[in-house]
Amino acid sequence: MILKKEISIFAAILYMASPNLALGSQCGAPVATDPSFQELLWNILSGVPDVPRYPGSLLIGSSIQNPKGMADTGYRIKWVTSDSVGEVIKWSRKHLPLHGWKVDPEDVPLESGDITDGIRNESLDGYFGATGHLDPEQCTEITFSVQYK
DSSP: OOOHHHHHHHHHHHHHHOTTHHHHHHHOOOSOSSTTEEEEETSOOTTOOOOOOOTTOEEEEEEEEEETTSOOOEEEEEEEESSOHHHHHHHHHHHTGGGTOEEEOOSSOTTSSEEEEEEEOSSEEEEEEEEOOSSTTSOEEEEEEEEEO
């Protein structure tokens, strides 16, 4: 039988293990764009392509972009961070190419609250985007979404 004290200790350890955990509860919009798509919260589904994780971000989850039982047509991953949209995009434009992605930058100021860069590799096309708020108390959502060519 688990006691309240043990649950409190576990919750405290979990919170300390991830400083951005509170962001997940504030900003955790669904990963899948359709309720029939397979979604895995707090983890990456098998088969999702390699993409670097923004440092210090909290993984919300991943999804396959088609209904269960159908061949995979694409993937989506979502993270949240307390950093600004501009910081995330500067980082992604530097680090995605190191992992085999070609980045087509959106021509908007880095101070914008919503930036979506096109990305592609040999077999996938899609986008890497960051959407946030100018209020530093709010989070920035990071989305990686790709489909097979």
